[in-house]
Structures are given as C-alpha cells and as structure tokens.
Amino acid sequence: MIGRRFFRTVQFKLIVIYVLLILIAMQLIGVYFVSTVKHSLKDNFTANLNDQANLLSNMVAQSLAGLSEPDGRTDESPADSLNFFVHNLFGVSEAEIQVLDANGKVLATSQQDQQAYVGQKNTSLAVSRALQSIRDNEEEVVDEDGVRKKMIAQPVMNEGKVVGAVYIVASMNELYDTVERVNRIFVSGMLLALGLTGVLGVLLAHTITSPIKALTKHAAAVAEGRFDQQVPVLGDDEIGRLSAAFNDMTKRLREALSVNEEEKEKLASILSNMSDGVVAADERGIVMVWNWRALDLLGVSSCEGCGLAELLGVSKEKLADWMGTATRSAIIRREPAEGGEEGVLRVTFSPIHRRDEGIAGTIAVLQDVTEQEKLEQSRREFVANVSHELRTPLTTIRSYAEALEDGALEERQLAARFIGVIRNETERMIRLVTDLLHLSRLDSQQAQLRRQKMNISDMLDEVADRFSFQLRQKAIRVSVRVEEGVPDVWLDRDQIDQVLDNLMSNAIKYTLDGGRIELSAYRRDASTIAISVRDTGIGIPKKDLNHIFDRFYRVDKARSRNMGGTGLGLSIAREIVKAHGGTITLESELNVGTTVTFTLPVPHEGSEPA
Incomplete structure (x- = not known):
C-alpha cells in the first residue's frame, strides 16, 4: 500500500520525468553520434580503399600496357611486378586485391587460396563498369559467412585507354567491431549517466517535494483548526514565496475566524438576550437558527429540523404569501395551554438576500402582543x-x-x-x-396618599358599625377577629375605608338572609399584614374569577345594576391596595362563599412610611 502510494507521489513523477528526459536526450545524442561515427569510419575506410586502388592502378598501368602489346609478345616481368605489387606493396589484412586485364581476366591476386582464379575472367558488375572506364564503383556485400565486405573496382588507364582494372574486396568486420565498441561504451556511459541522473533526480525531487509535504502537513493542521504553526521559508524561490504566502494566509485566516467567532458570539448573545423571538429559515423553509425566546413563545423545546410553517402552525401557502421579497407582518394566535389563555404573536417576516443569488431564506421576528391585545x-x-x-x-x-x-x-x-x-x-x-x-x-398616580398610623382592630370595628343597619336588615351575623401581634399600620384611612366599604357592601349584597360575614386581620410575615372579608354568600363561578377585578365586569350584570353597582368597586380597591404597596386576591366557591384578602406592608421600626 505504501509502495503504491509512493508511485502516485509528485516525487516519483519528477524522478521518472527527469530520468525519461535524460534517457530520451541520451538516446537522441547516441543515435546521432553512433550514426556519425559509423558513417565517418565507412567514409574513411572507403576513401582508403579508393586511394589504394588509384595508386595501384597508376603503378600497374605500364605493366598492363606492356601485356597488351599488339605484336602478341609475352613478357613475364610485368606479371612478376604485378604479383609483387599485389603481395607486398598493397597487402591489406583480410582484403583481396585483383589486377585484371582489359578483358577482365585475373592477372594477379593477393590471396594465396585464390590463385586458381588467375587467368579466369571476373564477371562482377563493378569490374564490367570499371572496364568501361566508369569510376566510383563501390558496393557492400555480405558473403556466405555473413561477413560484410566492401568491394571497389577502378579502371586502369594508359594514355586515355582502358588497359585493365583493379578489383579490391576488403572485410568491414573491424569497422563494425569499432562501431559496436562505441555503442557499448555509449550504453555504459548512458547507464552510468542514468544512475547519476536518478540519484540527482531523487535529491532534486526531495528539495521540491519536501517543502510541499511540509505545506500539506500544515494545511491539514489548519483544516483541523490549528493556526499556530508556521511553514519554514527555506529560500526566495517559488516554493519559498509559496510558503510565505501560506503563512500569511494562515495568519489572515486565523484573524478572520477570530473575527467570525467574535461576531458569532455577539450574534448568539444578542439572540439569547432579545426579548423578541427570532427564527431564521432557509429558502426551503427549514429552520436554521433560533433563540430561547422563540422556543418560549412558540411553546416548543427545539426547532431543529422543523419547517417554519409547521412551527408557526400555518399552511405552507399562507407562509409562502407572507415570505415575499419585502418585509411583512402577520398576527398569529397561539393555542392556549392547559389552564392558560390564548396568546397573540406578531410575526415580522424579512427576506435574507444573498449577493447575486436572490432570496436565500427568511428571518421571522416573534413578538408577544398578548398584553397589548x-x-x-x-x-x-x-x-x-x-x-x-x-x-x-x-x-x-x-x-x-x-x-x-x-x-x-x-x-x-x-x-x-x-x-x-x-x-x-x-x-x-x-x-x-x-x-x-x-x-x-x-x-396616573395623581391621588396622593395621606398616611396616618392606624390601629387595625379599631378600623375593622368601625367598618362593622357602619354597616350594622344593613346587617340587621338581612339578619347577617358579623364577627371581627384580629390576631395578636398585628401592629399599627401607616395607611390612608379614607382610601382603605373605601376598600373595606366596597368589600363589605359586596359581601352584604350577595349573602343571603341569616348568613355570616367575618372581618379578620393577621400577620402574614415580618413585613406584611393581611386583612380579609369572608362571607357565606352565593359565591362566584370559576370562569369569572380571572376577570373579577376587571373594570365594569359583573358576574350577574342585571342584578348588579339593579343594586346600584357600577362594576368599578373591585377595580378601585385593587388600585388603592396597589398604591399602598400591597396585593389583593379573591377566592370563591359557588354557593359556599367568597373570601377577599388584601395585604399591606408593615414599615420597619424606625423607618418612615412611603
């Protein structure tokens, strides 16, 4: 596996390319060089044979001219001179030299084993051409033993007349052996050069790929989020400038990511601390980002993977109509939770624009407008x-x-x-x-409180006395109970009397004849006292309890109006108690009775009342 991976590396490819380039160059140079050497040797060999043939033809011209006397006389001395020239002066190793007369008969030969050819006619084409006074008769032949030979025939001229020919056949084995040795020397040199080239290629590839490997390693580290590492810059070449650029890129990327993280944290902080809910969806309507307020307003635990239409509880067609190219608002009513009330949300849809790509999504801002409604x-x-x-x-x-x-x-x-x-x-x-x-x-908080220190027990007794006539008319028994330890309280007597009168009036109105009303006061904790009015009247239905302190709200509208009520008594009582810094609550059970309790703060000893 490692070997296979090595063959795919840039280092291996560089070595192969470098070696192949050297190999091709060496091959081209070798072919040209060997071819040039071969042709040069052949030309020299041929020129040498031609020179010998020309020299021999000049030297045997007189002898051949003597042999061709018209009187037909025979002189043995020219033949002897021809043999002398052929055997002694022009002996060439592994070469055959023949001297022929004008009829093409062999007069002398340099090879002892070919003396039988003397007197016979040489019928080769080169000899025939030479006897016709044609020069440059050259031919390469391969004999039966596979030996390459060079054959040259030159005419022998005497006074412008062809008197014979010189025929030379020389072996070219030595020449081709020389060429073969040159080839072997060149191949050896080429292999040595390729070996050195391979070593140099490895070193060169290492110098190139080593920085690339370092860059790759640091790029992987950057991809994993480690931006503290720097690539060593080993020079001012292209790789050095690449390393410097990579270090600069890493620095800029670290700064950009740092800024991005800061912006992301700011956005997350803003989203988490917004009083409005925010939900962002992509172009398909799938929720991508939300804050806790949105979860709270929508009554869900998570928005991950939800569709915006499903999350808001509307149809996809209506959502598509709201999610246009401009900002739009819509009112959505929440289903009430068990025992809760219906909620009203105002949703503002704003498109997310992506540069040159149109709308990439939608941001929905949720506002709880239940209280406003x-x-x-x-x-x-x-x-x-x-x-x-x-x-x-x-x-x-x-x-x-x-x-x-x-x-x-x-x-x-x-x-x-x-x-x-x-x-x-x-x-x-x-x-x-x-x-x-x-x-x-x-x-408008324009009703200033004129506080005075009051005894709770005396105040409740006075309330019971003020309503004694109405109580006697309906035979209602009243009792006042004040626990021990209830301190005097700083309050606006007129305002609190109005609260107590309103509560007593309601208790008397809605308590049947012979019923009972109880006024009580007790200390709820160290800083608060509670005053309650309890009756055994007709009570209030549960469905009306949440609205009993609303202005103009009547449980039995016709009966309340006939009794002279305005529907504002309990609302005024709540505002007066609130102005004193207390709270008021009402508990009731139908056909059992009603208890209204309000609290008043007790100032610490030594402190002034508010």
Missing part, C-alpha cells in the same frame, strides 16, 4: 361599558322627563315617583363619574 380589548370594552353605563341612566332620565312633559307632571303622586327615579339615576351617574375620576387619578 388585552389592553386594546380592555380599552374597547372600557369605552363600550362607559358608554353603556351612561346611556342607560340617560335613557331612563330622558324617558321619565318626556313622560313628565307629556302630562305626568299633573299627577302629583306619579310625578313624585318619576322625579325620584330621575334623582336615583342622576346619583348613579354621579357615582359612576366619581369612580371613573378616582380610577383615573389612581392610574
């Missing part, structure tokens, strides 16, 4: 209730006034009853407006 609804109900409460007595007053105007004034008894009704409705309107003004002052 409640306040708006309360405002609308308040205006409607005030209008209704004022319109009812005004309508009654106008009706009775018209009746008086139409003649009822003439009947004294009927007129007196009508005027009494008008007076009662007028007083009711006055009470309503007074309560509204009182609530307005409490809401």
Whole structure:
C-alpha cells in the first residue's frame, strides 16, 4: 500500500520525468553520434580503399600496357611486378586485391587460396563498369559467412585507354567491431549517466517535494483548526514565496475566524438576550437558527429540523404569501395551554438576500402582543361599558322627563315617583363619574396618599358599625377577629375605608338572609399584614374569577345594576391596595362563599412610611 502510494507521489513523477528526459536526450545524442561515427569510419575506410586502388592502378598501368602489346609478345616481368605489387606493396589484412586485364581476366591476386582464379575472367558488375572506364564503383556485400565486405573496382588507364582494372574486396568486420565498441561504451556511459541522473533526480525531487509535504502537513493542521504553526521559508524561490504566502494566509485566516467567532458570539448573545423571538429559515423553509425566546413563545423545546410553517402552525401557502421579497407582518394566535389563555404573536417576516443569488431564506421576528391585545380589548370594552353605563341612566332620565312633559307632571303622586327615579339615576351617574375620576387619578398616580398610623382592630370595628343597619336588615351575623401581634399600620384611612366599604357592601349584597360575614386581620410575615372579608354568600363561578377585578365586569350584570353597582368597586380597591404597596386576591366557591384578602406592608421600626 505504501509502495503504491509512493508511485502516485509528485516525487516519483519528477524522478521518472527527469530520468525519461535524460534517457530520451541520451538516446537522441547516441543515435546521432553512433550514426556519425559509423558513417565517418565507412567514409574513411572507403576513401582508403579508393586511394589504394588509384595508386595501384597508376603503378600497374605500364605493366598492363606492356601485356597488351599488339605484336602478341609475352613478357613475364610485368606479371612478376604485378604479383609483387599485389603481395607486398598493397597487402591489406583480410582484403583481396585483383589486377585484371582489359578483358577482365585475373592477372594477379593477393590471396594465396585464390590463385586458381588467375587467368579466369571476373564477371562482377563493378569490374564490367570499371572496364568501361566508369569510376566510383563501390558496393557492400555480405558473403556466405555473413561477413560484410566492401568491394571497389577502378579502371586502369594508359594514355586515355582502358588497359585493365583493379578489383579490391576488403572485410568491414573491424569497422563494425569499432562501431559496436562505441555503442557499448555509449550504453555504459548512458547507464552510468542514468544512475547519476536518478540519484540527482531523487535529491532534486526531495528539495521540491519536501517543502510541499511540509505545506500539506500544515494545511491539514489548519483544516483541523490549528493556526499556530508556521511553514519554514527555506529560500526566495517559488516554493519559498509559496510558503510565505501560506503563512500569511494562515495568519489572515486565523484573524478572520477570530473575527467570525467574535461576531458569532455577539450574534448568539444578542439572540439569547432579545426579548423578541427570532427564527431564521432557509429558502426551503427549514429552520436554521433560533433563540430561547422563540422556543418560549412558540411553546416548543427545539426547532431543529422543523419547517417554519409547521412551527408557526400555518399552511405552507399562507407562509409562502407572507415570505415575499419585502418585509411583512402577520398576527398569529397561539393555542392556549392547559389552564392558560390564548396568546397573540406578531410575526415580522424579512427576506435574507444573498449577493447575486436572490432570496436565500427568511428571518421571522416573534413578538408577544398578548398584553397589548388585552389592553386594546380592555380599552374597547372600557369605552363600550362607559358608554353603556351612561346611556342607560340617560335613557331612563330622558324617558321619565318626556313622560313628565307629556302630562305626568299633573299627577302629583306619579310625578313624585318619576322625579325620584330621575334623582336615583342622576346619583348613579354621579357615582359612576366619581369612580371613573378616582380610577383615573389612581392610574396616573395623581391621588396622593395621606398616611396616618392606624390601629387595625379599631378600623375593622368601625367598618362593622357602619354597616350594622344593613346587617340587621338581612339578619347577617358579623364577627371581627384580629390576631395578636398585628401592629399599627401607616395607611390612608379614607382610601382603605373605601376598600373595606366596597368589600363589605359586596359581601352584604350577595349573602343571603341569616348568613355570616367575618372581618379578620393577621400577620402574614415580618413585613406584611393581611386583612380579609369572608362571607357565606352565593359565591362566584370559576370562569369569572380571572376577570373579577376587571373594570365594569359583573358576574350577574342585571342584578348588579339593579343594586346600584357600577362594576368599578373591585377595580378601585385593587388600585388603592396597589398604591399602598400591597396585593389583593379573591377566592370563591359557588354557593359556599367568597373570601377577599388584601395585604399591606408593615414599615420597619424606625423607618418612615412611603
């Protein structure tokens, strides 16, 4: 496996390329060199043979001319001279020299084993061409033993007349042996050069690949998040500049990632501390980012892998309509949890734009507007209730006034009853407006408290005395119970009396004849006392308990209005107790009774009341 990986490395490829380049260059040089040497040796060999043939032809010209005398006389001395020239002066190793007359007959030969050819005619083409006075008759032949030989035939001229020919056949084995030795020397040199080239290639490849390996190692470290390592810069060449550039890139990448992490932490901190919920989805509507507030508002534990439409509880078509190219808002109503109330969310959709790629997703900002909706609804109900409460007595007053105007004034008894009704409705309107003004002052914190130190037991006894007549009328028993240790409290007596009067009035109204009412005070803890009014009246249904302190809210609207109530008593009581720094609660069970308890803070000893 390691060997296979080595054959795929840049180092191996560089070595192979380098060796192949040297090999190709050496081959080209070798072919050219050997070819040049071969041709040079052959040319020299041929030129040497030609020179010998020319020299021999010049020397035997007179002898051949003597042999071809027209008188037909025979002179043995020219033949002897021819043999002398052929055997002694022009003896060439492994070469055959023949001297031929004008008819192509062999007159002399240099080879002892070819003396039988003397007197016979040489029929070779080169000899025939030479006897026709044609020069440059050369030919390479391979004999039966596979020996390469060079054959040359030159004409012998005497006074412009061909008197014979010189025929030389020389072996070229020595020449080709020389060429073969040159080849072997060149191959040996080439192999030695390739070996040295391979070693140098390894060293050169190592000098190139070693920095690349270091860069690869450090790149892997950077990919794993280790930015503290630097690549050594070993020179000012391309690899050195690459190493320097890589170090600079690592530094910049470390800085960029650091800035990115800081921005990411800032974004996470902002998202986690936002009072609004944030949900980001991609172009497919899959949630990518969210904060804890969004989970809280949507009532889920996680948004991972959820679709935005499923998360918000709307259809995909409606969500696609909201997720346009511009910012849009929508109101979504949450399903109430068990025992809870319905929630109202305002969702603002803003598209995420990606450069040159259009919309890449959507950010949904969730705001809990339940309280705002409640306040708006309360405002609308308040205006409607005030209008209704004022319109009812005004309508009654106008009706009775018209009746008086139409003649009822003439009947004294009927007129007196009508005027009494008008007076009662007028007083009711006055009470309503007074309560509204009182609530307005409490809401705007314009009603200043005039605190004084009061004994709780005496205050409760006085309340029971004020309502003694109404209690006797309905045969209701009242009891006042104040635990020991309840201290005197700094409070606005008029305001607290109004609270207690309202609670006692309601208790008397809704307690049947013969019932019982209990006023009690006790110390809840070291800094708080509690005052409660408990009756055995008709009680309040559970569905009305959460709204009992709302303005103009009546459990039994018709009966409450007939009893002269405005529906603002408990609201005023709550605001007065709140202004004193306390709280008020109501517990009730239908047909069993109702208990209203409010608390008042007890200032520490030596401190001034607020």
